[in-house]
Amino acid sequence: MDRSVTPVWEKNLFLGAWQLGEGEQVAVTEPATGEVISHLMTATPADVDRAATFAQATQQQWMNVPFDQKAEILRKAAALLKERAEEINGWNTRECGSIAPKAAFELQSTYEQAQMAAALPMQANGKIFPSTTPGKRNYWTRVPLGTVGVIAPWNFPILLAMRSVFPALAMGNCVILKPDLKSAICGGALMAQILEDAGLPAGVFHVLPGGPEVGEALVEHPLVKMISFTGSTAVGRKIGETCGRMLKKVALELGGNNAQIVLGDADLDIASSCGAWGSFLHQGQICMQTGRHLVHQDVAHEYIERLAARARNLVCGDPHQEQVHLGPLINDTQARRVEDLINRSLEMGARLVAGGKRNGSFFEATVIADVTPDMPVFAEEVFGPVAPVMVFNSDADACSLVNQSPYGLAAAIHSGSTERALKIAGQLKVGMIHINDQTVNNEFQVPFGGMGSSGNSGRFGGPANIEEFTTSQWVSVMAEGIQYPF
Missing domain, CATH: 3.40.309.10 (Aldehyde Dehydrogenase; Chain A, domain 2)
Known part of the structure; x- marks a missing residue:
């Protein structure tokens, strides 16, 4: 951590690109010592609206980027994670209290998530169904949702954010990430730098650190078409209630005992x-x-x-x-x-x-x-x-x-x-x-998730990501129109 250079996140937000923030600047405190190790510009509900509007304007263009180009950006992001491991792991240790092996494990798992997501855009994304009408073709495909809001926790801030961010981007969505304020540098600002430097177009990804009011604005915004939340069951229930009322897709990965x-x-x-x-x-x-x-x-x-x-x-x-x-x-x-x-x-x-x-x-x-x-x-x-x-x-x-x-x-x-x-x-x-193993298992290629109060059957990982971060669309085609009795 070079203290001679003011980090970009101290005065700026990543609203599709780094911009001067208008919210509050807060201290970033090291859990082990109580020392202030940095400062962070926080977002406001108005910033959520700015991000959602920018994302909507950008999403169609991002969706139409060829699959190989999307994959190349994600592979570049994976490579940058490895290149910047010392910096990222250092922040994970000081900002989140992680021991070095845990930080290294989290970064490696995030790298694997990026590589997995890079393979998603080239997968088959639909089926052709037969029809009872001669000459009719029924195409059923997976299409992007639009803008996905990701609300991530502080305990594994990089992995638990990017396991949603990477596949959502791969499937043609824009993403607004709200990291927890206790981990918003390693789990937010550094990831914004990674994706920007990997060549992700401006407006496709946004990082909005903030408290509950920012999370509520993200969940309730009509231009945000899905929420992926990892956190407590109590908060997850409230998010689920709001998304249910708005008929908004939601993936909840909650607590466990x-x-x-x-x-x-x-x-x-x-x-x-x-x-x-x-x-x-x-x-x-x-x-x-x-x-x-x-x-x-x-x-x-x-x-x-x-x-x-x-x-x-x-x-x-x-x-x-x-x-x-x-x-x-x-x-x-x-x-x-x-x-x-x-x-x-x-x-x-x-x-x-x-x-x-x-x-x-x-x-x-x-x-x-x-x-x-x-x-x-x-x-x-x-x-x-x-x-x-x-x-x-x-x-x-x-x-x-x-x-x-x-x-x-x-x-x-x-x-x-x-x-x-x-x-x-x-x-x-x-x-x-x-x-004959322990409970803390995660493999990037295997769908992950819980039942009951641990989640709403949302799944992260492998082929489950295709369904999780898209919706389906049926298009039927007739070479010639049908003359109906009316």
Whole structure:
């Protein structure tokens, strides 16, 4: 981060191109130290209207760009992600509290998303259906929606924004991105620079950092034809209600309280490793975090001991200054919330096995045993480095415990018998299940999404992107017109 040069985002917004902003300039604070590391120009609802109007004027031209040229721009964007890895990962570490391996993983995943999206424009985009009328042809095709609004979170700000931005652009849409203010440089401004330098035409992509009022303006704007939202279930419900009233397409990827089931025949070394990774990666601030460890009574004691030993070995500290396993939570407010969930659960009879201490925004990797379904650490999405363990007696009991949660994002099952695990998987009401693995899985070519309170069945990834970021159109053709009785 070169402090001798004023970054373009301090005074400007990317409204299809960099323009002087008229909103408020806010400080960008490093979670680990509280230091102000930059400033950021924020958008206003008026900027949403400016962006939507510009996008509408540009979209038809962008839609008509040949597929190979769209693909070339996306491949160039992918190459620039790699070329600027040091800068992007540095901002991810300082702005979001990411440890270096997490930042590198996120950037690599975003690169893969760009490469995948570059292949989309060349795919077949329709079908020909037969007709009962002789000589008639029925063409059914996928066409762009127009302008897509993307509202992204702060925890994986680059990946969770660009997994919608890249395919939406590939399918001929314009995009307005509203990154979270806590991650708007790495997850917004740097991505605007990437796409601009890759040759994306002016007006096709916009970045509008801001608070709830900017998000509301984006959701409610009549020229924005789809909203892709990743964030909390509470906010997602409000967005879904607005889009439903406006008959606007919406993809909601929401919260999760994901379970890892450990059966009596599981390999406990592997299961405890997966459990630690699933619960403690990025301080547990992941929608796919392993929030509930359901362990068969025959192996519960041994599993808890192994999981606790792994937790005690994890070093917590400032990822910008030292090599650590856990960085800070995004802010003190979130750290205090995690502390409160733990304390209330301990008061109800849970047992602290490892960790449990908070130091400002830093929180130790924590293992809690003797958990019951009514305890806050079991019932709520913690979004912190906490592994609550509950014991079950039978496969049916484990399935019931998983399905009693309103969330349905991800689950993991550990067993020496894949057939037994597959049978359990068939009974779980979740969108993604991983056998002998952990819950935090993402592959760019596989459709991703949840059920229940974890989403509205929107899917991201691979061929699902074609349907997600387009709508269908039927065109019938007759060589000669028909004479009807009227």
